[in-house]
Amino acid sequence: MPSPTRSIHVVAAVITDARGRVLLNRRTENRDMAGLWEFPGGKREAGETSAQALVRELREELGIEAEVGDWIMDVPQRYPDKHLTLEVRHVRSWKGTPRGREGQAITWVAQDKLGRYSMPPADLPVVAALREPDCYLVTPAPGEDEAGQRQWQERLQRAVSDGQQRIQLRLPLQHPRRQALIEQALRAHRRGVQWLLNRDIELARSLGVGVHLGSEQLLSLQARPLPDGQLVGASCHDLEQLQAAQRLGCDFAVLGPVQATASHPEATPLGWDAFAALRAQVSLPIYALGGMARGQVAEARRHGGQGIAAIRSLWPE
CATH class of the missing domain: 3.90.79.10 (Nucleoside Triphosphate Pyrophosphohydrolase)
Structure with a gap:
């Protein structure tokens, strides 16, 4: 026994x-x-x-x-x-x-x-906690009309001014001005911000920025998709995906939903104990996602997290 x-x-x-x-x-x-x-x-x-x-x-x-x-x-x-x-x-x-x-x-x-x-x-997570941002902003999608796009750029400017250092540009692939909006954001705020593009490996490579992999991409890739110096993050929901992210050499992962979230009301929350149990089986820096607010960074770190990732609570009103 x-x-x-x-x-x-x-x-x-x-x-x-x-x-x-x-x-x-x-x-x-x-x-x-x-x-x-x-x-x-x-x-x-x-x-x-x-x-x-x-x-x-x-x-x-x-x-x-x-x-x-x-x-x-x-x-x-x-x-x-x-x-x-x-x-x-x-x-x-x-x-x-x-x-x-x-x-x-x-x-x-x-x-x-x-x-x-x-x-x-x-x-290893301690090194990341000392060196890397404790909040990870995921942008909402901009509107398709001119006014919506202008408002999105203004709020992105405010987010950078507020000190957001790691930002995922989460623009739908079908958005008519997707690449133009991304390039405009990068020109305006290239320095001082770690940029990642949602899922688009080829565009990230060509623009010299990071990529955030969807959970469905993790199991299909055989090697890290970008060179060192261009960040690779990943969305994970279970141990298999976390282990795949670590095997690929991702720089960090996002794990959730930890709490109930309006954006995915059908998803069953993990809870903090399950978050910590999954975190304990890999050595990646991991952001907690799902119902998170800036004030929960300490709670995330009590459970081994790098900090929190969020859309609504980190996006300026």
Whole structure:
């Protein structure tokens, strides 16, 4: 009879210095996943708070007395022999000089270079949370008349001005001015925004922007459809689709509906527990979709999400 899966709560630190660099530990040869880099920390013992556990672990591993700061996220992750919850806290202040007291290598890494380091699956969503937007706007379709198109462009301008950094242009393929509206949006706001086109791989490739794959496209593709540097996102509803998105090398996925949504009233909501259970079986950054509002970013991150994706709540009125 197989032994029951262990449940472990680990607390890890994103330690940042005055230059914004992040401290990484390298796992030693006598541990599982040896050689991979990770955020320092360790298992929370019985009777400890998360802050107490992290202070103790950083003292033992790095020889510092840390001041534990803000919570960043919790990451549920399923491994063959255990079910891990990785709770991540920020540490910006400490006493002492960090050094590898357990024989491990340590290094300071600029945040935009974190993706170059091989890490355990549970640490990868943390890198995305530090580097990538926590809200993903999916635009509604513009009207086909001139007034509707002008209003759509004006609202898109407001969304960019409001700080939206990752935007999917979701224009129907049959819209008469689809490509012209897309090109106009890109000319006006090329810098500072990560653009993705809904489903249209060829147009995305030619315009040098990202693509957001529909769930029906995931299982038919054999390789990542765009080169690195052009984002690839994917809509997912179940584990098979999430695993396909990860296998293709997608940069992130959107999973839902998590809650009831007016746009798909017939869909059965997953709920947050099912969202977390699915997230635990892959290492992709995942946005929660369906009934989401900007104020639910923290809830998404309590369940391992990158943040929220939405149409109505992120589209300016």
